[in-house]
Amino acid sequence: MxxxxxxxxxxxxxxxxxxxxxxxxxxxxxxxxxxxxxGHPISDIFQNLKGKIxxxxxxLPVDELCQRADIFFTxxxxxxxxxxxxxxxxxxxxxxxxxxxxxxxNVEVYEQWYQPHSSSQLLQEAVYGLPELYRQDIAGxxxxxxxxxxxxxxxxxLAPLLKAGAIQPQTIIADxxxxxxxxxxxxxxxxxxxxxxxxxxxxxxxxxxRHTPEIEQELSELAGQPVNVTFTPHLLPIARGILSTxxxxxxxxxxxxxxxxxxxxxxxxxxxIRLLExxxxxxxxFVRGSNFCDISFKIDPATQRIIIMSAIDNxxxxxxxxxxxxxxxxxxxxxxxxxGIVPLFP
Numbered sequence: 001m002x003x004x005x006x007x008x009x010x011x012x013x014x015x016x017x018x019x020x021x022x023x024x025x026x027x028x029x030x031x032x033x034x035x036x037x038x039g040h041p042i043s044d045i046f047q048n049l050k051g052k053i054x055x056x057x058x059x060l061p062v063d064e065l066c067q068r069a070d071i072f073f074t075x076x077x078x079x080x081x082x083x084x085x086x087x088x089x090x091x092x093x094x095x096x097x098x099x100x101x102x103x104x105x106n107v108e109v110y111e112q113w114y115q116p117h118s119s120s121q122l123l124q125e126a127v128y129g130l131p132e133l134y135r136q137d138i139a140g141x142x143x144x145x146x147x148x149x150x151x152x153x154x155x156x157x158l159a160p161l162l163k164a165g166a167i168q169p170q171t172i173i174a175d176x177x178x179x180x181x182x183x184x185x186x187x188x189x190x191x192x193x194x195x196x197x198x199x200x201x202x203x204x205x206x207x208x209x210r211h212t213p214e215i216e217q218e219l220s221e222l223a224g225q226p227v228n229v230t231f232t233p234h235l236l237p238i239a240r241g242i243l244s245t246x247x248x249x250x251x252x253x254x255x256x257x258x259x260x261x262x263x264x265x266x267x268x269x270x271x272x273i274r275l276l277e278x279x280x281x282x283x284x285x286f287v288r289g290s291n292f293c294d295i296s297f298k299i300d301p302a303t304q305r306i307i308i309m310s311a312i313d314n315x316x317x318x319x320x321x322x323x324x325x326x327x328x329x330x331x332x333x334x335x336x337x338x339x340g341i342v343p344l345f346p
Contacts, residue, residue, distance in 0.1 A: 002331055003030040005069030007084065008076040009057055010034035011185045013098050015046045016320035017073050022052045024324070024338030026331075031068040035059045066091035071331065073323055074098060082119040085143065089122070094142050094330055096323045100210065102126035102145035109213050128218065129326040131335065132156060132270055144326045149318025150176050150211045150233060153244040155218045156273065156293050157310040160266040162222035166259065167248040167306060169219070169227040176244040177234040179284070182314050196237045209233050240315050241284025246308040256299055259306065263295070271336050272317065272325070282311030289313060290343040291321035316341075 008014045009032035038059035043049040071094040074081045081099035104110040107120040127137045129144040154174045161167045180191045219227040267273040274294045282294035294311045
C-alpha cells in the first residue's frame, strides 16, 4: 500500500481527496492535517465520511510529516504551498500541489498575479498536471502542479483545435460558470446562500481573474505562439460544477468533418473525456461527483465561429480527482484506479 498524506484536509479539496482516496484500493491515508481542526476526526468535520475514514486531523511540523507518508497532496492556499513543497521534496517525497504556486513557469508572471515566490527554483521542474496533455512527463516527475478548475475546462476544450491550427488564437473568448465551492470553504459574503440563491453574475471581469495567465500559458504552448484570451468567469447558484462555453473563429479550410476527426484523434482513448454526440450539449449535473470532462461543439455557419462547450465537476476533475489521476500516473498505477465514480444524478 502507498502511504498518502493530505496537507490541508479541512477544505473542500481536502475533503474530496479523502472521499476519493478512501475507496482507492492501492493507498492508505496515513496522515491528514488541519490547523483549525487538529485533534478532530475528519469524519466529524465532514459527516459524509463517517464509517469510511477514522483518521484524526493533526497539526504537525513539516519535518514530522515527511516521516508519515510516501506521497503528499498539498491542498493549501498559494504561498503556504511554496514553503512546504521544497522540504517534502528534499525528504524524497513526491508531491501533487493543488495550489497555484507551481503552475506558472515564469516567475515574473507568477509574481505579477500573486506574490513574491520563495521557491522559484522549482517552477521549471514542476509538471503541469493535465494528464491528457502531459501524461509522459507526469509519469517521471516528483512534483505535479495540479491545474486550476477553469483552466482545465477551457484547455481541454481547445487543445485539439489549437494543436492543429484549426482556430485563430487571437479570437478566443472563454465564458465560464462555476458553482460556489470554487471559492473555497472560508465564509465569504459573496458566496453566502442569500447572496447567490436565485442569482447569476459575472465576477473578476476584464483580465483580473488569476487563472488568466495559467490559461494563456497552456494555450500558447499548444498553439506554438503567444495567445491572449478574453476570459469572464460567472458564479452559479449551485454547489459544484463548471460549464465553459468558448468561442473562436475557424481557420479557413477546416469544416465540421475535420473538427470531429481532430477531437476523436485527441480524446477517443482518454478515459475521462466524453465526446458528446451532435447536438447533445454538456451539463454540470451529468458530471457531478465524477472525474469526467464532457465536451461538445457546434459551428455557427454565419460567422464561421466554433462554439466549444465543456463541463466538469470543479472539485473532482477540476481539483481532487485530477490530483488522484496524477498520483496514479506518478506511482505507476492504472490511471483510472479509484476514479470509477459514476456521476450523481439527479
